[in-house]
Amino acid sequence: MASSTRDVQLILEGLVSFASQGLQEIDLQENFCVIQKLGDGGYGSVLMVQDKKTDQKMALKLLDRNKTTEFAFLMEFSKSFFLSSHPNIIGSYGTAFKTWDCFAFAQELPIGDLCSLITPHDGLPEDTVKRCAVQISSALEFIDSKGLVHLDIKPENILIFDEDCHCIKNTDFGLSCIKGTMAKNRIGTVSYMAPEISQVTDKDCLLLASLLVSGLKVVWSFGIVLYGLFTVEFPWYSAVFTNKTYSSFLEWQCHFENIEPPSPWSRFPPTVLKMFSGLLAIDCSKRHKSCEVLMFLEEYWQGQIIVI
Template sequence: MASAAHDVKILLKGLVSSSSQGLQEIDLQERFHLIKELGSGGHGSVLLVEDKETNQKMALKIMEKKRTSKRQFLIEFSLSSYLSSHPNIIRSFDMAFKTQDHFVFGLEAAPVGDLSSIIVRNVGLPEDNVKRCAMQISSALEFIAEKGLVHMDIKCKNILVFDQECHCVKITDFGLTGMKGTVIRSKSGSTSYRAPEMCELTGQEELAVDSTLDVWSFGVLLYCLITGKFPWKVATDKDKRFSRFVAWQNNHCDDPPASWNKLPTCLQRMFGCLLAVDYSQRSKPTEVLCYMEESWKTDSTYSTD
């Protein structure tokens, strides 16, 4: 894995260098028809546009220069390009440029949106849809890990959907992605998806980035898809639902917490692997493949308790 990370580091350095030299300034309104905004975040937005030259529809990720350095932009663009060969990672077009105030690169557009837009609150998604998502996302995460990389922000909003039955879903947004082994000192990713070792990080502590962080987030995401709600707000002792989960996992209590007891026993075992509090005991994302023949939902799964 160290060799893979080293090779990727060298490759990305070359991609960043070559992309930097060809970064032209383009007028967005002259080149594209704006269709609608697909989403926005702390560093910019994503727009659905049509290229006036080719009539091709695409998504443009637009990042404000005042909040994003040129190097940060080029790294994210290079990572997107490098990883987009996987069928369940969003395809990046060979199109990166700048405007007066923004950095921009092109991506394929997802016609349905992201997973958060189709989850039914307190119900989730149909079982077959969840299993399709699980298989595809686990494959993409395994691919990312094999490259010595960690996504660092796996969540429903970062899984794009190409059909209502989830036959095709793809991971997107590599703005927080880092090399395995990189040391960080501040929290990263969305609060409810963070692993406990990330949640406990303080300014005086360090955490080595590892693919087990993505596995934890993947586990939380699957719980959301199955139940239509989060298992907890934050993975710390201050959260009662998380504390009860930890006590159960550590065999301090025989019966699962109420919300987990509604899941089939096989899924309780699966989540015990994906959401192992001790990161060294966490499984690979492909652990989900061992449970595809089992039932993932029961009538009680849909309870709103």
């Protein structure tokens, strides 16, 4: 386990240096058969490919060379490789290269992501959500133990390897940061951001203190993910005071013992509300660790008996 911020920095710098020495420019079409595009993002895309030499199928993450630097690419590749030994983090093959227009690295091939399982009107079954909770929590605890923070936990970044979610894996470490460092700006997806991030602006005098990177910010995102897996919706667009649904949640959290939960939350049993209150504690110093969801596995999350 990395013992300090400096330890993690040195490990990643070493991995980046090693990877840079072997980063060759190749012709993608000559070396791989492109089967299909799996996804698109702001900085690139993910392809399903088959290696022409080995016939192995894999996922290639491509980053546009006009939108990212070689160092940023190598850092993302190194973080992914550094964490890939955990069973709930996407496996990396250690293969990185560049083409004339992109950087690329190879990862194991999933069948989809959590979003692909969610229908417009139905959330996932309780047993499936519990399996997801256990595995996501395990991955977050491992990432934290290695001195990193993911900072962009959402269903699109949680890959599935079977439709019942017996095996899911976190992916996409492009926005991840070293724990205890300062983020240069707000990082992540708005609807999953903790209030201490979403409520600051670039001109806020408390910006640097608010954006100190810690795993407690990711726990909030974890809570939003679990809520969405059940309800197929966000509890609010952004955790800011001007958002009415968030303000109702805030008032309830401040008077938890004395008032009834607002309507979006009243669908959950009291024990599950207690779990969410820990994951989504407004005061980040009181926010639970992700592993504390394990204490609620024997409870009824939707009023039925569950076998994991």
